[in-house]
Amino acid sequence: MNKVFEDEFMDLQSGLISLCIEVVRQKISKVYAYCSNEKKSKMFNAFFDVNGEIKTLDQLGVPDELAFQFLKIGTEDLEKVDDICTKHNMPIPTEMKLYYEVESGKFDAEYKYEEVCSAKTGKNAGEVFIEWVSEIRG
DSSP: OOHHHHHHHHHHHHHHHHHHHHHHOSOOSEEEEEEEEOSSOEEEEEEEEETTEEEETTTTTOOHHHHHHHHHHHHHHHHHHHHHHHHTTOOOOSEEEEEEETTTOOEEEEEEOSOOSBTTTTBOHHHHHHHHHHHHHO
């Protein structure tokens, strides 16, 4: 992989994490950002670890208007994922799960490149997001 691609791709992911931190405006320990980036649909959402409890935007009391704006901006940023990958002739991930520990600054990510949300798989992005929230809650 070339350094320019890695830098641009990391900058985009950092921007998504920053967006998550800005929307919550309270002390959180971890951010979990979900990006579904299929050919026919895109979705962005996030949930958070607050004092050891996993909470969604709704559970954190983020006003609906702000939550909708957050989801819209994050989803629009997924177009940039396509642009960066195409520009550098890299495969475009269909799913990204981003993890960020606020205090340590530790970042990790999981990527998938096969269809995750489609008629073929029988799942939509909302279902996959809710499954991930449940998995992290344990």
